[in-house]
Amino acid sequence: MKxxxxxxxAMVTALLAGxxxxxxxxxxxxxxxxxxxxxxxxxxxxxxxxxxxxxEFNYVSLPEGETLLAIDGKQPSYQFDEGMSYxxxxxxxxxxxxxxxxxxxxxxxxxxxxxxxxxxxxxxxTRVLGExxxxxxxxxxxxxxxxxxxxxxxxxxxxNPATETYMVVYAPANETAGSTxxxxxxxxxxxxxxxxxxxxxxxxxxxSPWGLVQIKxxxxxxxxxxxxxxxxxxxxxxxxxxxxxxxxxxxxxxATTAAVAAAPSKPAPxxxxxxxxxxxxxxxxxxxxxxxxxxxxxVNEAERAGSTKAKSVFIDAVKRSQKN
Numbered sequence: 001m002k003x004x005x006x007x008x009x010a011m012v013t014a015l016l017a018g019x020x021x022x023x024x025x026x027x028x029x030x031x032x033x034x035x036x037x038x039x040x041x042x043x044x045x046x047x048x049x050x051x052x053x054x055x056e057f058n059y060v061s062l063p064e065g066e067t068l069l070a071i072d073g074k075q076p077s078y079q080f081d082e083g084m085s086y087x088x089x090x091x092x093x094x095x096x097x098x099x100x101x102x103x104x105x106x107x108x109x110x111x112x113x114x115x116x117x118x119x120x121x122x123x124x125x126t127r128v129l130g131e132x133x134x135x136x137x138x139x140x141x142x143x144x145x146x147x148x149x150x151x152x153x154x155x156x157x158x159x160n161p162a163t164e165t166y167m168v169v170y171a172p173a174n175e176t177a178g179s180t181x182x183x184x185x186x187x188x189x190x191x192x193x194x195x196x197x198x199x200x201x202x203x204x205x206x207x208s209p210w211g212l213v214q215i216k217x218x219x220x221x222x223x224x225x226x227x228x229x230x231x232x233x234x235x236x237x238x239x240x241x242x243x244x245x246x247x248x249x250x251x252x253x254x255a256t257t258a259a260v261a262a263a264p265s266k267p268a269p270x271x272x273x274x275x276x277x278x279x280x281x282x283x284x285x286x287x288x289x290x291x292x293x294x295x296x297x298x299v300n301e302a303e304r305a306g307s308t309k310a311k312s313v314f315i316d317a318v319k320r321s322q323k324n
Contacts, residue, residue, distance in 0.1 A: 025068065025106055025144060030212045033072045034108035037208035040072070041176060044209045047077035047084055054089075055123040059166055062090035062217060069169065069213040071112060083173025086209055090167045092153060097221020098301055099153040103169065104137075104214045107145035107182055112211020113175040116151060119166040126164050130172065138183040145182045146214075152278065155221075156297050171209045178207045220305060271306035279305075280313045287317035 027034070051057055058076070075086040092099065105112045114134055118127040134149035153164050181202050190197040271279075279302040286295035295314055302310035 025212065025214050027106060027108055027144065027212070030070055031108070033070055033210045033212055034106065034110050034208070037110040037176075037206040037210075040110070040208045040210035043073045044077065044084060044086065044176075047073075047086070049079045049084065050076040051078060053123070054117075054119055054125075054166075054168065057087075057089040057166075057168065059089045059091040062092055062167065062215070064093055064096070064217045064219055067215040067217070069215055071169070071171065071213065072210045078170070080170060080172065082175075085170040085173055087168055087170035090169070092165055092167055093217060093219070095158070096155055096219040098155045098219075099151075100218045100220055101151040101153065101167070102148065102214075102216040102218075103134075103151070104143070104146040104148040104216075105134075106212040106214065107136075107147070107180070107205055108212075109205070110208035110210070111147060111180055111205050112171045112209065112213065113147055113178070113180070113207050114149070114169055114211070114213060115172045115175075116149070117168040117170075118151070118153075118164045119168070120163060121161045121165040123166065126162070136180055136182065138188055139185070147180065150274075150278070152282075154297065154301070156301070169213060169215075171207075171211060173209075176207050176209050180205050180207065220301075271302070271308075275305065276302075276307055276309060279307055279310055283310060283314050284317045287314065287321055290321075292318075 033040075057078075069088050071086050071088060073086070075088060077084055077086050080087075103114055103116065105114050116127075116129040116133070117125055118129070120126050129149065129151060133151065134147050137143070137146050137148045139145045151167075155163070157163055181204050184198075184200055184202045186200060187197045187202070279298060283295050283298045283302070286292070286298060295317070299310045299314045
């Protein structure tokens with residue numbers, strides 16, 4: 001076998017990636033979880049539901065930083081809408097700024113396709129995040145092949161019962177019969193080095209109800225040197241919007257559009273294109289749903305995180321909504 005030496009530049013890049021927070025997932029320590037999808041499905045077929053509702057789950061505090069979640073037969077199971085699944089339940093960090101949560105399900109001989117349910121303080125479902133968020137990502141530097149997604153949590157109104165407080169991670173039963181095709185390592189090496197890719201088939205990885213999920217929780221306010229404080233103007237706008245009759249909606253929309261357009265922006269680090277796209281889509285979705293206050297919050301949050309397009313996306317979306 002011909003050995004390929006890593007260049008000094010590549011080693012430096014890898015080391016820098018490690019220092020910035022990426023940690024190598026100890027795959028070998030959890031090989032039994034990722035080795036046999038049929039065994040995992042057989043175990044699940046004999047599992048029974050732990051609870052009658054989300055309020056009965058045992059929620060474990062999720063710390064900031066990195067957490068490695070092993071989902072196997074030792075985890076509780078529950079009858080979700082899609083069927084019986086093993087799961088993990090977390091209480092999100094409190095007293096923080098907005099949170100960015102990355103979940104990366106590791107690929108080996110099998111892979112778990114994750115789904116996330118977000119709940120408020122009263123255990124009511126606020127969002128269900130599946131294939132619209134999670135997608136296959138090929139191995140890169142210290143990151144393995146994985147099915148990865150990112151969840152953003154608004155922390156602008158602490159103490160509000162509707163604030164997202166809990167997160168449930170599970171493998172939906174309707175995904176366990178499928179598979180994911182990953183990039184062959186030889187092709188990945190060729191792409192990284194700008195050479196011709198070999199004509200070989202990419203591996204097909206069966207889905208499993210067991211898996212290994214790397215969770216990274218980032219307080220976005222701390223990352224920008226901002227204080228994780230409640231912004232009173234958000235509460236004022238929400239209270240006003242709840243008190244307004246429906247007939248004043250057009251006037252309110254015009255006023256909020258002008259307010260956002262006139263608001264001064266502070267310099268911030270450049271935002272990743274993926275993050276920019278996420279915020280833009282959420283802003284347009286909020287405007288389309290008539291939730292102008294939420295759209296404004298998203299604009300402010302995006303600009304603090306370094307967005308240069310959020311304001312114009314908001315204004316254009318409002319203009320389009322007024323024409324409909």
